[in-house]
Structure formats: structure tokens, C-alpha cells
Amino acid sequence: MNQHLLARKGLVLVMLIDALLVALPADRVVRDPDVVARYQHDEAEWAPYAAPLAVVRPRTTLEVQAVVRACLEHDTAVVTRGAGTGLSGGANATDGCVVLALEGMTAxxxxxxxxxxxxxxxxxxxxxxxxxxxxxxxxxxxxxxxxxxxxxxxxxxxxxxxxxxxxxxxxxxxxxxxxxxxxxxxxxxxxxxxxxxxxxxxxxxxxxxxxxxxxxxxxxxxxxxxLQDPQRTVAGYFDSIVDAGRAVSAVAAAGLTPSALELVDKQCLIAVDAWKKMGLSVEANVVLLGRIDTAGVIGDQEAEKMLSCFDEAGATWSAVSTDQEEADALFAARRLAYPAMERLGPVLTEDVCVPKRAVPEMLARIEQIGIAHETTIANIAHAGDGNLHPLLITPRDDEPARARAQAAFAEIIDAALELGGTVTGEHGVGLLKMEGLAQELDPVVLDMHRSVKNALDPHGILNPGKVFS
Amino acid sequence: MNQHLLARKGLVLVMLIDALLVALPADRVVRDPDVVARYQHDEAEWAPYAAPLAVVRPRTTLEVQAVVRACLEHDTAVVTRGAGTGLSGGANATDGCVVLALEGMTAxxxxxxxxxxxxxxxxxxxxxxxxxxxxxxxxxxxxxxxxxxxxxxxxxxxxxxxxxxxxxxxxxxxxxxxxxxxxxxxxxxxxxxxxxxxxxxxxxxxxxxxxxxxxxxxxxxxxxxxLQDPQRTVAGYFDSIVDAGRAVSAVAAAGLTPSALELVDKQCLIAVDAWKKMGLSVEANVVLLGRIDTAGVIGDQEAEKMLSCFDEAGATWSAVSTDQEEADALFAARRLAYPAMERLGPVLTEDVCVPKRAVPEMLARIEQIGIAHETTIANIAHAGDGNLHPLLITPRDDEPARARAQAAFAEIIDAALELGGTVTGEHGVGLLKMEGLAQELDPVVLDMHRSVKNALDPHGILNPGKVFS
Incomplete structure (x- = not known):
């Protein structure tokens, strides 16, 4: 950065901080580098981030408004965040932005x-x-x-x-x-x-x-x-992820509407168990966890039907759980899979969503892509709606492995689009899926995005550089 | 209109029609005044409309695109319509527009x-x-x-x-x-x-x-x-519309989720019966028609609970229908209420939606407003979600009655907004609710609408002058 730009940045900083301190109690404006560092990025470890000018933690709507107005006046980007658990880098700080942390507005x-x-x-x-x-x-x-x-x-x-x-x-x-x-x-x-x-x-x-x-x-x-009715849990063990995928398609084809249909593979179960010592059985390569919350006898019948779908797809073991505690433990393990895998190394999280009938094919392709790029890929998935979360794991500080994982990531996106899917089912575009979005959307539609963005954020201060460029 | 404008309009017309005839088979471009007249307005009898230049009835997407491009080139408004059953004038032709009728695209x-x-x-x-x-x-x-x-x-x-x-x-x-x-x-x-x-x-x-x-x-x-599970029908007769409104609030308060909860008053039932000779019982001033599609015994219990809600609110008669034909006839009558009332004179249709607990109060106010403005108001309502359709009926060619109805219409809107409701629950803004929308929305939000409209329709050719000005 040249001297002129640096000087300008310094001036903006001083004036902006002054404006924020006028608008908000001093303890809401954070400049302590250690604290600021905690707000630099979300959970998308692989996405870029930079140093914000300051972190602001307002407690009221009027304080939020005052922050936005101060940033408008000083032409400074506002990056809003909640708990920072995002997985696409959408809340990552950009150089010289103000991070607007809303975690304190908890009423x-x-x-x-x-x-x-x-x-x-x-x-x-x-x-x-x-x-x-x-x-x-x-x-x-x-x-x-x-x-x-x-x-x-x-x-x-x-x-x-x-x-x-x-x-x-x-x-x-x-x-x-x-x-x-x-x-x-x-x-x-x-x-x-x-x-x-x-x-x-x-x-x-x-x-x-x-x-x-x-x-x-x-x-x-x-x-x-x-309140939701009580749920029955249907668990199935599978030797291969493709068999599990076929079970998922079979559930859809049977006309069932499960209240959950999750997939979690052995790697994730082992990682969760190593971390939380839950005593999980890890006999299976892939576990499907289905739930049915339809009330009464009809619900019982649906659970049995789901069980048959699992069995016909080649489950090595399956059961309708009568033990609520055991069922809850399995779902808890599913929820903990992502943080458990994070403990093993940098995780690049995928979030493709494909048509239900394409789930087996997509899971097969993920497996092949992992092999081709010598990348460890663990799998969790909201399988019932085709929303797959392959987790690409690399050893720390291994640049070649990192590059291979990124190549695999891009290929998974290609495969999902080829099968009629989308690059992001639920995590958002943020930074990690910007290229994928440009692949998925017609350039005219991207232009429509830009037009809408300009219309509603004419000064371009709201999280600029995210989602599309 | 001055000579210059008329000449310009004539020229645009010739050029536009030429362009349309190049782009589409000749039978898709309609200029016969009798046919064009049928496409001039939707079912919002009270909303203004004007003569279109032409009606175009494309059969393919590419034909639609060709029409829009021709209109862009000749700076001509495009008013798109389906069957023309709208109730707010959203599809009404504006002076010199092209009506784009998509009723032929039925695949x-x-x-x-x-x-x-x-x-x-x-x-x-x-x-x-x-x-x-x-x-x-x-x-x-x-x-x-x-x-x-x-x-x-x-x-x-x-x-x-x-x-x-x-x-x-x-x-x-x-x-x-x-x-x-x-x-x-x-x-x-x-x-x-x-x-x-x-x-x-x-x-x-x-x-x-x-x-x-x-x-x-x-x-x-x-x-x-x-496919939806079979429904039970719960019918209730009420002496007053406010009692019926209280029953609706009671159903919500009881935690029930009916699959329908409709209100229809005596005036509507009489009009439907006079037209369709359905032999409807019209002993009640107001009828509530509830439906429950929860399967099994639980559904039976819910239907009984709804019945109790009706009774406790003062139903003079109520029953869970075991006769599917009779139940279907009541719902058919509900669906026919609007066209049946239209036969009696020009109908000004309201579409306010209020919080469920405000339903009795809103119905009371509608009654009072009708009395105050000497306007006959019949009522149908998707009562279960607070979406009320008071129908303001005036004798034909009675200008003072028309003016009174319009004053009542405006007051109903005021009342709905006062009770935390919206000016349109499901019919849309079109032309009839433009003033209401301006009342309901913050001017800044209206400006956001304008910005989005400009962003996506920069030449202002898509149904201009509707929804907001």
C-alpha cells in the first residue's frame, strides 16, 4: 500500500472511531487486537479474511443504525455477524471494515x-x-x-x-x-x-x-x-456410502416424508467418539438416521416402511429404535461431526444439494474425487433432501494436500451442477462459493443480483465483495 | 390528447404491430375490438382500465420473449395476465399497452x-x-x-x-x-x-x-x-358474525391447526342458492366451516375440540359432518359466494388480513362501517388466518351508493391497519390497494420498492403504474 493510501486509511480510522464513540458507549467499540482477532473470520477456515478497523458490539437497534450511519459517512464497509458459525466466509472481515457483531442483542x-x-x-x-x-x-x-x-x-x-x-x-x-x-x-x-x-x-x-x-x-x-410430536428413530448401517444413498432415494420413492434423514460416515463417528467418548458403535462404514414424527399407528407403519427401504438397499443392520436415549446419542453425534472433524485438521466443507434420485450417484462421485485427488473426505449429509456435506480434511501445514483438496472441492461442485444440483444448499455463498455461484447462475442473473444490490445498497457498504463480485 | 401525441401513438402502434407480426404467427396478435375488450380488465370491477393497443396470445416462451423485446423497442407497456380472475385490477390494461395473455401456455x-x-x-x-x-x-x-x-x-x-x-x-x-x-x-x-x-x-x-x-x-x-388425508368437516351456525369471529379466535387459542376454517354469511348463502339451487340451509346468519385432516383418532379428537370451540363461542347449531356430500356442498357454496354476489350488482372486494385475535373486533367494525355508510356488506373469510373478504355491494348505476361504498372500503382498510393487519392478504395491490399500500408501508420501504423496480425493469415497461406509483 502506498503512503498516500495509508495516510488516508489512518485518517478515516480516526474520524470513524470518533464517530462511533460519539454514537455508542465506549465499551461497545472494541479495538483491542486480541479481541478484534476473534472477530476476523467465521468457521470457514479456508476463506480469506483481513483485519477490520474495529469491532462494534451494539446492544440496541438505534446503536446499529448509528454504526451504519457512521460507516456511510466515512465510506467504510460493514460486515455484520452473529455467532460466527458460518461455513462459507460470509462474515469474514475485509480489509479496513467495521465488524458489526450482533451477538449482544439477545432479547x-x-x-x-x-x-x-x-x-x-x-x-x-x-x-x-x-x-x-x-x-x-x-x-x-x-x-x-x-x-x-x-x-x-x-x-x-x-x-x-x-x-x-x-x-x-x-x-x-x-x-x-x-x-x-x-x-x-x-x-x-x-x-x-x-x-x-x-x-x-x-x-x-x-x-x-x-x-x-x-x-x-x-x-x-x-x-x-x-410442538413436534414424538419421533421414532430408524437407524441403518451400510457397508458402502452408495448403498446408503440408494436407501435415501428409496425412502423418497416410497412417498415417505421423514422428519429427518441424516447420513454420517465412520470417519465422523470415530472422530466424535474420540472427542466425546460417547461409546458409539462404529461397526458400520455409513450410518443412516431417519426419523418419523407422524402420530399414532400411521407413524409406526411409516417407520417400518423406512426400515424396509434401508434393508432393500442393502443395510447390514437396521432397527426402529425404542431407546430414546440411544437415538438421541446418535443424533448428537451427527451434530458434533463437524467440530469433531475440525479437530483433526483444516476442514474444507462442501454444501452441495442434488436431486434426491441423484444422491447415490453424487456420493459415488465424491468418493471417486477423493481418491483421484488423494484427499480424505468424510461425509455427513442431510441426505433426505439431497444436501450433502463432504468434509475435505488435510494435514496441517501441508500445502500440496491443500491444493489437492481445493481441486477436489471444485470437482465436487462441477459434479453437483452436472447432476442438476446447486453449489450451496444451506451454508450460503460467502467467499467459498463465489466461483461456484458464477458457474451456477446465468450471467444475466448475476447482473440482476448486482442491480438489486446497487438498488438497496447504493453506497456499497454492506458486506461488499461477498456472494458475487 | 393533442394532435402530436395522437400521431405519435398511431406511429408506435403501426410499428409495434408490424414488429409483433414479424415475431409471432398472425393469429397470436389480436386486434378485433370485441376480443380486445374481453382482455381489458380483470374481475376488479371498480378499478380503472383503458384500451390496449393489442392483445397478444403467445404459445411459447420464445414468443413471449419476442413480445417483450418488441415492446421494449417501441417503449410500450406490457400488461401480463393469466385468466383475468384477479380482484385488484393488477391485470387491467393501461392506455396504449400490449396485453400479454398467457392463457394459451397450458402445458x-x-x-x-x-x-x-x-x-x-x-x-x-x-x-x-x-x-x-x-x-x-x-x-x-x-x-x-x-x-x-x-x-x-x-x-x-x-x-x-x-x-x-x-x-x-x-x-x-x-x-x-x-x-x-x-x-x-x-x-x-x-x-x-x-x-x-x-x-x-x-x-x-x-x-x-x-x-x-x-x-x-x-x-x-x-x-x-x-395427497392430503381425508378431511372431517365441522360446521357451526351463529347468530352474529362477532360470535363466529370469537369461535375463530378460540380455535387458534386451543392450539388447533385446521386444514380450512372458512366463514360465509347468510347473504352469500342466499345468493349462491338463488343462483345454483343447491338447496342450502340458510337458517343461520353466519356459518363457519372448519376442516381437520389430521389422520386417525387424533384427527377425530381435534374435530371434537373444534366443535367445542364453536359451541362455547355461542353456536346455535354445530356438527361434525359425517356426510361428505353435504360437506362438499357447503364448501362449494363458499367458493361460489363471490361470483354469486357479483350477479347482484357491482362488488367491491376487500381483502384485509388481521391477527387472529383481532378477528371478532374486525368483523364488528366491518358491520359498523356498513351501517354508518349505508352499504350492504356481505362477508366471506378465510377466517382461520384472519383474512377477511367483506364484499361491498351497490345497486347498479347508483353513484351516491358507489361513493358510500368507497368510503366504507377506505375505512375498513384504516381499521385493519389499526388492528395490526395488512391491506391485502392474498389478492394483491393492483390498482385497488395502491392507496392502502402507501398507508401501510413506510415511505422508505416504498422507495425501496421503486429502487428494486428500476433495477429489474430499467425501461419501466412491465405493468407500469400498478402496485405503487
Whole structure:
């Protein structure tokens, strides 16, 4: 960087920090390098990041607005984040940005059992909302594996999925309305609280999954359902991942709608067990975990039908679990698979989603790609909706291995697109999938993205350089 | 209009028609005044309309694109329509526009039972799609009362609701992806076919409910569900509409999720019976029709619980119907209420949606507003989700009555907003709710609408002058 630019950056910094300190209590503006470092990136270890000018931790909507306005005035990028559990680098700091950390905005403002909605601040942790709803006999379904840590704001920004999506849909399906600070620093409400509403464009829906590039979400109204009925768990062991994939297609072909249908392979189970000492059985190469929450005898029949699908696809062992504790342990292991694998080395996480009938073929291709590029690939998957998370693991500080993993990553994306899939089922584009997005979308559609971005963030301060260039 | 403008209009007309005739077979370009007149407006009798230059009835996507390109070249507005069953004037012709009628694009291109989606052209009639899906054991839930006539394209453009929304959501919840011709005449695909996907902004979602102002939809991929389980019908008679409203709130408070909860008043029943001679009982002032599709004994229990809610709110008679034919007749009458009332005189249709607990209060206010403005108001309602359709009926050619009805219409909107509702639950803004939209939305949000419109329709040719000014 030349002297002139450096000087300019220094000046912006001083003026911006002054503006932030006028707008917010001093303890909300963080410059301590050790603390700032913790906010530099999300969980996408492989995505680039840079040093922010400052981290700001507002507690109120007005403070958020003040931050956006200060950044507008000083032409500084705003990178908004929740808990930083994202897996695509969407919340990674860019050089000279302000990181707007909303984790301190944790109020559950309202839970209305009759209208079946909750109004929350963006920093509310997913599991906390679920627990609060349960006290009213209500359920907030979207359950990303990160639910114990990730925030509703982050879930909305990335349109997070989860385990129950296969029956109950994704975050998008539960967002009724929101309050945002716009790219021009205005505070507005989008969407509604009523059961239905078509007053104007669905701008609230547009914000969902826009990864902080179109507005800063300061409050969210989510739709709730009555508490889920008890679930039966159907477990199946398979020798090969392709057999497991065939079981998944068979479940769809049988017309079943499981409330979860997860795949986890031996490598993940071993890693979880080594970490958490859960005493997991790891006899199988691949485990499928299905759930059925249909009430009564019909649910029992559906569980048996799922079992048959597993068996016919070649399960070496299968059972409808009558032991809730054991079933919960298996699902807990599934949720812990990602952090467990992270302990073994840098993990490059895939998130392709393919048609259900293409699941066996896609799993076979992932296996072949791993072999071809000498890359260890473990697999977890929301298999029931074709959303696969191959985890590419490399030894630390092994550059050639890293390069091979990246080549494998790109090939997995190619394969998913070839099979009619998408480059990202639920993690978002962030930085890791920008190239993939450009592959997936028509250039005209990418231009439409740019036009919408310019329309709503005319000064280009909201998470610039993410999603598309 | 001055001479110069008239001359210019004449010239545009000649050149445009020439361009259309180059692009399309001659029989697709309609200029016969009698035929053109049939395409001048939708079912919103009270909304203004004007004469189009021509009506174009393309049969293929490329023909649609050719029409949009010709209109772009000649700076001519494109008003897209399906069956013209809209109730807000969204498809009304504007002076000198081209009406793009997609009713001839009726192919159901694909129904995939395993992936559970259908790919259709925009002119497919809702009921035809439902019937085709049923042959595969599948169900397309959105069921506007106009389902026997309205098209999927129109349903998507208006984000149509219907009777089953109270449990199964609206059109928006079933749109996975689409092909559109953009405001710049390009043909692109938005959205996806996979179960999940977050690759970029949700532009497919943005198109839903945008009333032809952001793109022309030429193909739609909709999500399907397994066929609905058999329903029990719970009917309740009430002396007063407010009692019926209290029953609706009670159903919500009891934690029930009916598969339909419709309200229809005596005036509507009498009008339907006079027209269709269905032999309907019209002993009650207001009838509530609930449905429960939960399977098995649990469903039976839910139906009994709904019955108790009706009784406790003051039903004069109530029963769980064991006679499917009788139940179907009641629902058929509900669906016919709107056209039956139209036979009695010009109908101004309301479409407010309020919180469920505000339903009794809103119904009381509608009654009071009718009395205050000496306007006959009949009521049908998707009561279970607070979506009310008061029908304001005036004698033909009675200008003072018309003015009173318009004043009542405005007051109903005020009341709905005051109670936390929206000006349009499912019909869309079109022309009739433009003022209401401006009341409901923050001016900044209206500006966001304008920015998005300019971004995606930079030449302003797509249904200009609708939704917002």
C-alpha cells in the first residue's frame, strides 16, 4: 500500500472511531487486537479474511443504525455477524471494515402462542429460542447443526437449513417480517405479523439469505408451529456410502416424508467418539438416521416402511429404535461431526444439494474425487433432501494436500451442477462459493443480483465483495 | 390528447404491430375490438382500465420473449395476465399497452413424484394441475376460490392464497423456481429444483407476488406434497358474525391447526342458492366451516375440540359432518359466494388480513362501517388466518351508493391497519390497494420498492403504474 493510501486509511480510522464513540458507549467499540482477532473470520477456515478497523458490539437497534450511519459517512464497509458459525466466509472481515457483531442483542421480545410467532433480536441463539418456545408448547423448527451456538440473525442472513428441513423447510419458511437498517442508514420494517400478506414486494424474503449484503437485520418475527410430536428413530448401517444413498432415494420413492434423514460416515463417528467418548458403535462404514414424527399407528407403519427401504438397499443392520436415549446419542453425534472433524485438521466443507434420485450417484462421485485427488473426505449429509456435506480434511501445514483438496472441492461442485444440483444448499455463498455461484447462475442473473444490490445498497457498504463480485 | 401525441401513438402502434407480426404467427396478435375488450380488465370491477393497443396470445416462451423485446423497442407497456380472475385490477390494461395473455401456455411439462415437483407453463389452470398431480398421488395445495378458472402464472404473480393456507401456506411456499423474461428482454432461470438451495438472492421469491412488474413468468416449478388425508368437516351456525369471529379466535387459542376454517354469511348463502339451487340451509346468519385432516383418532379428537370451540363461542347449531356430500356442498357454496354476489350488482372486494385475535373486533367494525355508510356488506373469510373478504355491494348505476361504498372500503382498510393487519392478504395491490399500500408501508420501504423496480425493469415497461406509483 502506498503512503498516500495509508495516510488516508489512518485518517478515516480516526474520524470513524470518533464517530462511533460519539454514537455508542465506549465499551461497545472494541479495538483491542486480541479481541478484534476473534472477530476476523467465521468457521470457514479456508476463506480469506483481513483485519477490520474495529469491532462494534451494539446492544440496541438505534446503536446499529448509528454504526451504519457512521460507516456511510466515512465510506467504510460493514460486515455484520452473529455467532460466527458460518461455513462459507460470509462474515469474514475485509480489509479496513467495521465488524458489526450482533451477538449482544439477545432479547426474545415476544412469544405469542395464539398468533404463533416470536419476535427476537438477531443475537438470540437458535437453541435458546427453541427452548423459550417450548415453554409455550410451541416449536421453531429450523435446526442447523450449529443450533446450540448460532444466532437467529445469522440463520436468517444465510437462510440456514438443518436436520428437520426435509419435512419442515428452512429458515426462509419461518420468517414473517423483520426490522432492518438499510444501506442508506434508515430503520424500516419489512414483512408482516399476520398469517398472510401480499402488500408489495417480498423484501423481507429477499433479505433472507442475502448474507448481510442488502441490509442489517435488527429484529426478526418468526412463525412458530405447535410442538413436534414424538419421533421414532430408524437407524441403518451400510457397508458402502452408495448403498446408503440408494436407501435415501428409496425412502423418497416410497412417498415417505421423514422428519429427518441424516447420513454420517465412520470417519465422523470415530472422530466424535474420540472427542466425546460417547461409546458409539462404529461397526458400520455409513450410518443412516431417519426419523418419523407422524402420530399414532400411521407413524409406526411409516417407520417400518423406512426400515424396509434401508434393508432393500442393502443395510447390514437396521432397527426402529425404542431407546430414546440411544437415538438421541446418535443424533448428537451427527451434530458434533463437524467440530469433531475440525479437530483433526483444516476442514474444507462442501454444501452441495442434488436431486434426491441423484444422491447415490453424487456420493459415488465424491468418493471417486477423493481418491483421484488423494484427499480424505468424510461425509455427513442431510441426505433426505439431497444436501450433502463432504468434509475435505488435510494435514496441517501441508500445502500440496491443500491444493489437492481445493481441486477436489471444485470437482465436487462441477459434479453437483452436472447432476442438476446447486453449489450451496444451506451454508450460503460467502467467499467459498463465489466461483461456484458464477458457474451456477446465468450471467444475466448475476447482473440482476448486482442491480438489486446497487438498488438497496447504493453506497456499497454492506458486506461488499461477498456472494458475487 | 393533442394532435402530436395522437400521431405519435398511431406511429408506435403501426410499428409495434408490424414488429409483433414479424415475431409471432398472425393469429397470436389480436386486434378485433370485441376480443380486445374481453382482455381489458380483470374481475376488479371498480378499478380503472383503458384500451390496449393489442392483445397478444403467445404459445411459447420464445414468443413471449419476442413480445417483450418488441415492446421494449417501441417503449410500450406490457400488461401480463393469466385468466383475468384477479380482484385488484393488477391485470387491467393501461392506455396504449400490449396485453400479454398467457392463457394459451397450458402445458404441464413434468410431474416428478420422487422429487415432488411439477414444471408448468403459466397458463395451466390451478384445478388442472391439482388433478394431474392427484394421478401421481401428489397434491399442489394452494387453492384460491378461483381454482377452477385461475392460472398458476396468475397465482404466482399475485401470491394467491386460498382455503387450505391456514395449514398449508400460500403460493409462495410452493414456488421452487421459474423461467422469466426480464425487463430487458432476456430469458433466464431463477430458483432451483432441489429441495434446498441458497445460491444467491431469492429472486424467484421476489417475483412471487410482484404482479407482473418485475418480469414475465414463462415457466414455473412448484413443490408438491403427498395427497392430503381425508378431511372431517365441522360446521357451526351463529347468530352474529362477532360470535363466529370469537369461535375463530378460540380455535387458534386451543392450539388447533385446521386444514380450512372458512366463514360465509347468510347473504352469500342466499345468493349462491338463488343462483345454483343447491338447496342450502340458510337458517343461520353466519356459518363457519372448519376442516381437520389430521389422520386417525387424533384427527377425530381435534374435530371434537373444534366443535367445542364453536359451541362455547355461542353456536346455535354445530356438527361434525359425517356426510361428505353435504360437506362438499357447503364448501362449494363458499367458493361460489363471490361470483354469486357479483350477479347482484357491482362488488367491491376487500381483502384485509388481521391477527387472529383481532378477528371478532374486525368483523364488528366491518358491520359498523356498513351501517354508518349505508352499504350492504356481505362477508366471506378465510377466517382461520384472519383474512377477511367483506364484499361491498351497490345497486347498479347508483353513484351516491358507489361513493358510500368507497368510503366504507377506505375505512375498513384504516381499521385493519389499526388492528395490526395488512391491506391485502392474498389478492394483491393492483390498482385497488395502491392507496392502502402507501398507508401501510413506510415511505422508505416504498422507495425501496421503486429502487428494486428500476433495477429489474430499467425501461419501466412491465405493468407500469400498478402496485405503487
Amino acid at each position: 426474545i421480545k415476544e412469544i405469542d402462542p395464539l398468533e404463533r410467532y416470536a419476535v427476537v433480536e438477531p443475537g438470540v441463539v437458535n437453541d435458546h429460542l427453541r427452548a423459550a418456545c417450548a415453554e409455550h408448547g410451541l416449536w421453531y423448527p429450523p435446526d442447523p447443526a450449529s443450533a446450540p451456538w448460532s444466532t437467529i440473525g445469522g440463520n436468517v442472513a444465510t437462510n440456514a437449513g438443518g436436520l428437520c428441513c426435509v419435512k419442515y423447510g428452512v429458515t426462509r419458511d419461518y420468517v414473517l417480517g423483520m426490522q432492518i437498517v438499510t444501506g442508506t442508514g434508515e430503520l424500516v420494517r419489512l414483512g408482516r405479523k399476520t398469517a398472510k400478506g401480499v402488500a408489495g414486494y417480498d423484501l423481507a424474503g429477499l433479505m433472507v439469505g442475502s448474507e448481510g449484503t442488502l441490509g442489517v437485520i435488527t429484529e426478526i418475527t418468526v412463525k412458530l408451529r405447535p | 404441464i411439462k413434468e410431474i416428478d413424484p420422487l422429487e415432488r415437483y411439477a414444471v408448468v407453463e403459466p397458463g395451466v389452470v390451478n384445478d388442472h394441475l391439482r388433478a394431474a398431480c392427484a394421478e401421481h398421488g401428489l397434491w399442489y395445495p394452494p387453492d384460491p376460490a378461483s381454482a377452477p378458472w385461475s392460472t398458476i402464472g396468475g397465482n404466482v404473480a399475485t401470491n394467491a392464497g386460498g382455503l387450505c393456507c391456514v395449514k398449508y401456506g400460500v403460493t409462495r411456499d410452493y414456488v421452487l423456481g421459474m423461467q422469466i423474461v426480464t425487463g430487458t428482454g432476456e430469458l433466464v432461470r431463477l430458483g432451483r429444483k432441489t429441495a434446498k438451495g441458497v445460491a444467491g438472492y431469492d429472486l424467484a421469491g421476489l417475483m412471487v407476488g410482484s404482479e407482473g412488474t418485475l418480469g414475465v413468468i414463462t415457466e414455473i416449478t412448484v413443490k408438491l406434497r403427498p
